[in-house]
Amino acid sequence: MKFTINRLNFINELNNVLRAVSSKTTIPILTGLKLVVTNDELVLTGSNADISIESTVTQQMGAFELVIDEPGEIVLPARFFSEIVKKLPDEMVTLEVNQGFQAVIKSGAAEFTVNGQDANNFPHLPEVGADRQITVAADVLREVVDQTRIAVSKQESRPILTGIHLTLVDGKLTAVATDSHRLAQRSVAVPNAPAQPYDVVIPGNSLTELSRMITDVSDGIVMSFADSQVLFTFGHTNFYSRLLEGNYPETDRLIPTTSETKLTLAADQFLAAIERASLLSHQSRNNVVKLTVKPAAGVAMISGNSSDVGNVEEAIAASAMTGNELEISFNPDYMRDALKSFGTMQVVMAFTSALRPFTLVPADDETNFIQLITPVRTY
Amino acid sequence: MKFTINRLNFINELNNVLRAVSSKTTIPILTGLKLVVTNDELVLTGSNADISIESTVTQQMGAFELVIDEPGEIVLPARFFSEIVKKLPDEMVTLEVNQGFQAVIKSGAAEFTVNGQDANNFPHLPEVGADRQITVAADVLREVVDQTRIAVSKQESRPILTGIHLTLVDGKLTAVATDSHRLAQRSVAVPNAPAQPYDVVIPGNSLTELSRMITDVSDGIVMSFADSQVLFTFGHTNFYSRLLEGNYPETDRLIPTTSETKLTLAADQFLAAIERASLLSHQSRNNVVKLTVKPAAGVAMISGNSSDVGNVEEAIAASAMTGNELEISFNPDYMRDALKSFGTMQVVMAFTSALRPFTLVPADDETNFIQLITPVRTY
Incomplete structure (x- = not known):
């Protein structure tokens, strides 16, 4: 495995994927960042119990100046690796894995060798099909999340209340959150919404991370639903969150x-x-x-x-x-x-x-x- | 006691005096800020075990728009009082103490009543005469402190090493700090220095606070020495620090x-x-x-x-x-x-x-x- 990439643009992608990487985790490999290099693209993945973020850089994206010499894959310690990339001296950085799971990172006169792990041990991302989808403008989704997440419960005693209840009925997307002391509810019309109704509860923390991540996104965000997962797709990024199980309490009567x-x-x-x-x-x-x-x-x-x-x-x-x-x-x-x-x-x-x-x-x-x-x- | 003052300029003075106020102190009244109003000036004082800062605002200082209606004195909870002043709505703030130790703070439509304490219980500042003085340019003093304080010991096991050793010999001011693993030494010529030699050890924390406080000072700083105290005077501010007792180790031979x-x-x-x-x-x-x-x-x-x-x-x-x-x-x-x-x-x-x-x-x-x-x- 060997590739060279523009360092500053690589840092942006690392920062995005790092949002899903927790330093406190009971599964050690999840402190790592998975890098997969194919013939024409580099895929970065970070994951924790709630969310997974996958970012794909291709050789066609000129700003990244991505040059792939050899495909391969590895898991590197996420925060340590990104700190190194941030401090490297040169405009470009080269990463090479020759044998075993040791990555050599070169930039200018600096050369780091970092111990990694087998990418086969990294958990697989959930499979989410394209048959149940809604598209919402990024600024609308951000507003809906930011106006309701304040009322999300921080107590784990009623787990369902740590989520935001999202429903789509008759083309109207409604978000509700309550910690039983306060409640926030926001509705927006979704153009070209499917006739099929949706009813899911997404962890408040997942939506808060998503909201921070899409501040610069001007396109629509595609939300795809599976039984226990939701996938938000925007630009060259996939953002997965688990869904909370259980029935959200009836809030209209409150x-x-x-x-x-x-x-x-x-x-x-x-x-x-x-x-x-x-x-x-x-x-x-x-x-x-x-x-x-x-x-x-x-x-x-x-x-x-x-x-x-x-x-x-x-x-x-x-x-x-x-x-x-x-x-x-x-x-x-x-x-x-x-x-x-x-x-x-x-x-x-x-x-x-x-x-x-x-x-x-x-x-x-x-x-x-x-x-x-x-x-x-x-x- | 009653006075009215420009709020933003008052905040600057509060911030300066607050540098000497610690929230952790074994002497409760030292969590307070002393305000003394005479016929033509307002004196603010904050103090902790190491340093005391005294700031004097007079009616002649136009920017403060100080109007004194009635002299008096009080001690108010320092951080709480300054937080209030920072959030008040109007350009001006009025502070009034009628009876007992309750201060009424008014600005625009907001009115706070804050419980204070008797200013007579606030410790007196040390007396430092004008017979032993050196004047050093503020930027020179700041440079000397900033270049040596990095080597000050953080361990209390040898208290003398928590200070910076300052000597004045033949018009040359020398600062030395060492934590026994490293040492920093800086010398500068002091114009018009007295012939009398000086040899003191000033707590590193005191000089660090002083250095932060004098970033905008363009005049000379007058240093006045007493047996166990040093007083730095600049603008309308007096900054007192205790001196460390004991002999600083001989460092030249190192x-x-x-x-x-x-x-x-x-x-x-x-x-x-x-x-x-x-x-x-x-x-x-x-x-x-x-x-x-x-x-x-x-x-x-x-x-x-x-x-x-x-x-x-x-x-x-x-x-x-x-x-x-x-x-x-x-x-x-x-x-x-x-x-x-x-x-x-x-x-x-x-x-x-x-x-x-x-x-x-x-x-x-x-x-x-x-x-x-x-x-x-x-x-």
């Missing part, structure tokens, strides 16, 4: 359909006030901020109190408020995460009572994007 | 005066090669890199070897090499630190034998700046 108090405000301005108030609540044993709304008097106010440290209050600039007077307390970290997902939008907050979950929706689209937060009982 | 092998090379290029080789040595139990010099053949080479991981070798581009053949092994982290202190200079490395300390000096000034490294015995 979202209130009526309200007694409404408050409309700029998400970013309210976010700044929440971040100030949480400076104090974070010093306190119970991390709680109180919102007081008096629509008749035109007053909205947040406040926090910690007997040890002090207290805080701030009047909130609302563009509209209607309905009953209300005092409600909540975890400001949940509110911060929710507000961040709206950017600089005007947001409508709708409340039924101090002990019932409340919702945040964009003022100009109240149905396709909802953040829901359960309040905290303070008495 | 520096070899003859050599058998010399190698001249560009510090930055050699640094890059050392950083590559240390990728491998860091994976190995004994973190060692070997340098081989064969002046007659014009060959210089570094290499490393780890039976588990692999090996590395790289030919080094030297601009000159003279003397005997040599193989010598050293800790590449020490070499990296030493090389960084030379920037892009040409450096002369001088060796006597494989088991004797060797030196690095600038090619164009072999006497005023020396890095010394003790090799590692590998057999």
